[in-house]
Amino acid sequence: MGFSRDVVVIGGCGHVGLPLGLALADRGLSVALYDTNPDAVEIVAGGQMPFTEAGADAVLDRVLGQNLVATTDPAVVATAECLVVVVGTPIDEHLSPDPRVVSRAIEELSDHLVDGQLLVLRSTIFPGVTALVERVVAGLGRKIDVAFCPERIAEGRAMIELYHLPQIVSGRTDAATDRAEKLFRNLTGEIVRLLPEEAELAKLFTNTWRYIKFAIANQCYMVANDFGVDFERIRSALTHDYPRAADFPRAGFAAGPCLLKDTMQLAALSKNNFVLGHAAMVVNEGLPMYLTSRIEDQYDLSEMTVGILGMSFKAESDDTRSSLSYKLKKILEFKAKRVICTDPYVRNDLTLLPLEDVLAQADILVLGTPHPCYAGLGTALPIVDLWGLVSSSVQV
Ligand SMILES: NC(=O)c1ccc[n+]([C@@H]2O[C@H](COP(=O)([O-])OP(=O)(O)OC[C@H]3O[C@@H](n4cnc5c(N)ncnc54)[C@H](O)[C@@H]3O)[C@@H](O)[C@H]2O)c1
Numbered sequence: 001m002g003f004s005r006d007v008v009v010i011g012g013c014g015h016v017g018l019p020l021g022l023a024l025a026d027r028g029l030s031v032a033l034y035d036t037n038p039d040a041v042e043i044v045a046g047g048q049m050p051f052t053e054a055g056a057d058a059v060l061d062r063v064l065g066q067n068l069v070a071t072t073d074p075a076v077v078a079t080a081e082c083l084v085v086v087v088g089t090p091i092d093e094h095l096s097p098d099p100r101v102v103s104r105a106i107e108e109l110s111d112h113l114v115d116g117q118l119l120v121l122r123s124t125i126f127p128g129v130t131a132l133v134e135r136v137v138a139g140l141g142r143k144i145d146v147a148f149c150p151e152r153i154a155e156g157r158a159m160i161e162l163y164h165l166p167q168i169v170s171g172r173t174d175a176a177t178d179r180a181e182k183l184f185r186n187l188t189g190e191i192v193r194l195l196p197e198e199a200e201l202a203k204l205f206t207n208t209w210r211y212i213k214f215a216i217a218n219q220c221y222m223v224a225n226d227f228g229v230d231f232e233r234i235r236s237a238l239t240h241d242y243p244r245a246a247d248f249p250r251a252g253f254a255a256g257p258c259l260l261k262d263t264m265q266l267a268a269l270s271k272n273n274f275v276l277g278h279a280a281m282v283v284n285e286g287l288p289m290y291l292t293s294r295i296e297d298q299y300d301l302s303e304m305t306v307g308i309l310g311m312s313f314k315a316e317s318d319d320t321r322s323s324l325s326y327k328l329k330k331i332l333e334f335k336a337k338r339v340i341c342t343d344p345y346v347r348n349d350l351t352l353l354p355l356e357d358v359l360a361q362a363d364i365l366v367l368g369t370p371h372p373c374y375a376g377l378g379t380a381l382p383i384v385d386l387w388g389l390v391s392s393s394v395q396v
Pocket of ligand 1 (some may be wrong): 010011013014015016017034035036037040086087088089103108122124125150151152153154157257258319
């Protein structure tokens, strides 16, 4: 059957769906962004980005109203040959994944699914979800090809990486894989084909690998710090012109909506017998408490106002999801006379103060996020900096 549009992105106004929709539209495809969040849809349909993503505003300007629309109307799903599902797949407060979140989203759209469509799953899914979706689609009596093509961009770099990273595509049949490959060849020349279960694990392994690497750095930071030496001096010396350690990360808060979440997805798949993953969680999630207790060894926090610099989960981002700066804030609020926070990027937290106010009112500063603008901060206040960004930081 003929379709009037090439692609509908389901979850199309989110952090992954929106850059993908923009990139496909910029390559000339006709794209609709379908999202259940009316606020995000209104912002995008009004020509604005709902979050910061480098390079995305210019593309949105170019394609909106030309070959890109944003809508909350599920009927749009029936108009496109390719559906790409990028809804969120969070873990719950007990660190458990919800393996049905993606299939539920698809079932809600069952009235709008059409024979002949290609359904691409792009959310980071619990292994086995592609097979579950295949069963759901078959149960609905639809002849739809299902593929899983994981997203591997880093937030903030999507508009570059979507065109440069190799794309893993997977399907149960050659037809599904071929169609997925054709879709992503609009973006990148390098396609890697896997089976769905392999691709599901490939994505989780990617994020878990990163999360464990950060934990190694953070554990070494604590070892060095407790030994009274500067971790970042050691790290930069040992990585200098030494390729085998080139990817030894800096210490820092390993946070955000993906790394812990996906490590816990793998833990759940391993029947919670995932020693390295859980150890990494203990190290990374324990860092705010470690820092606080080291600060307490030197300062009487009950008499002090603490200023936290940077609240987003990573540098030069406005995304506060699962940011460890907020965990640090919560711990410090229990210990200090007062805690005040600032961040030049974050827009969704009305309690934040301008940097000048924090510098004027705080007795001590803790670097929560290594925004480059903090590197040369002119202040006489002590700055606690586990990232190794601020040269004048104090060791705690
Ligand atoms: N954020 C990243 O850097 C990143 C990178 C790679 C992969 N991922 C994965 O991509 C997926 C999406 O992550 P995100 O950060 O974009 O999340 P997000 O919350 O920013 O975006 C998800 C969007 O889906 C919408 N949505 C939720 N349920 C829906 C439904 N039933 N129908 C239509 N829209 C719906 C939400 O309103 C939201 O706009 C997750 O599985 C995540 O693990 C994220």
